[in-house]
Amino acid sequence: DQQVKQNSPSLSVQEGRISILNCDYTNSMFDYFLWYKKYPAEGPTFLISISSIKDKNEDGRFTVFLNKSAKHLSLHIVPSQPGDSAVYFCAASVSGGTSYGKLTFGQGTILTVHP
Amino acid sequence: NAGVTQTPKFQVLKTGQSMTLQCAQDMNHEYMSWYRQDPGMGLRLIHYSVGAGITDQGEVPNGYNVSRSTTEDFPLRLLSAAPSQTSVYFCASCPGGHTGELFFGEGSRLTVL
Numbered sequence A: 001d002q003q004v005k006q007n008s009p010s011l012s013v014q015e016g017r018i019s020i021l022n023c024d025y026t027n028s029m030f031d032y033f034l035w036y037k038k039y040p041a042e043g044p045t046f047l048i049s050i051s052s053i054k055d056k057n058e059d060g061r062f063t064v065f066l067n068k069s070a071k072h073l074s075l076h077i078v079p080s081q082p083g084d085s086a087v088y089f090c091a092a093s094v095s096g097g098t099s100y101g102k103l104t105f106g107q108g109t110i111l112t113v114h115p
Numbered sequence B: 001n002a003g004v005t006q007t008p009k010f011q012v013l014k015t016g017q018s019m020t021l022q023c024a025q026d027m028n029h030e031y032m033s034w035y036r037q038d039p040g041m042g043l044r045l046i047h048y049s050v051g052a053g054i055t056d057q058g059e060v061p062n063g064y065n066v067s068r069s070t071t072e073d074f075p076l077r078l079l080s081a082a083p084s085q086t087s088v089y090f091c092a093s094c095p096g097g098h099t100g101e102l103f104f105g106e107g108s109r110l111t112v113l
Helices: none
Strands: A010-014 A019-025 A032-038 A045-051 A056-059 A062-067 A072-077 A086-093 A109-114 B004-007 B010-013 B019-025 B031-038 B042-051 B054-057 B064-066 B076-078 B087-094 B108-112
Touching: A010 A019, A019 A032, A019 A086, A019 A109, A032 A062, A045 A056, A045 A062, A045 A072, A072 A086, A086 B042, B004 B087, B010 B019, B019 B031, B019 B087, B042 B064
Parallel strands: A010 A109, B010 B108
Antiparallel strands: A019 A072, A032 A045, A032 A086, A056 A062, A062 A072, A086 A109, B004 B019, B019 B076, B031 B042, B031 B087, B042 B054, B064 B076, B087 B108
16 A cells, blocks of 8 residues: 555646645654655655654755645745756655665656746 | 665566676665665665664565675675566665665666566
8 A cells, every 4th residue: 555645647837837746645653754856867866855843844946845634745846947857756754763764655746847 | 976886777687587786885874775666656665774784674575685794785686587576776875863865876777578
C-alpha cells in the first residue's frame, strides 16, 4: 500500500507563474518530509524539507507547506523557470537514528515549465 | 569531491545470471541505502545500512543481497536475475543528524532479458 502518494503524474506551467505540487501521506508516524528533484539520467537531489513541528518552510523560490491534520503537503515554486522542469518526488521519514536514510517516496510528478 | 559513485551505469543480463552493482561514497557518511525506481512506483528501498557491518531490509529486499565491510562501500548483489528486476537502481548515503537528507548516485540502469 502506497504510504506516500502524488496523485498528479504531471503538471504543466507557464514560465513566471506558480507551480504547486501536491503530496498526501497515510502513515501518522511520519514526522519529517522532503522534496527531491530529478533530472533525466541523474540521481535525485535534495530540494527542501520540513519537520512536523512546522507548517511552512521557505527557501528562495521554494516553499513547502504541511497540513498535518489533512496529512497533506505541497511544494510551491514561485516564479517557475524552465530550468525547474524535472521530476519532483515527495518523501517522508520517521525520525530516529536507525531511520535516517530510510525514506518512503511518492510516485513523482513531472513538472514542465514552458517559456 | 566525487560524492556517491555507482558502477556500472548500464548493464544487460540474462535471466538467472548474477551480478554486483557497486557503490562507493567519499563523504564518510554513516548511513547508506539502495533504492530502485520503476515507472509509477517512485523509489522503493531495497536494503540499507546504518554502519559498517550492519545492514537491514527495506521494502523490496527479495532477490538482493548486501554487505557493508567498510564505511565507503555498499555493493548490491543480484543473486539470480529475473525480468522483474529490470529497473534503475540508486545508491544513496546520508550523514544522519537532523535532516536525514540523502545524497544519491547517478543511477545504474539494469535490463534483465
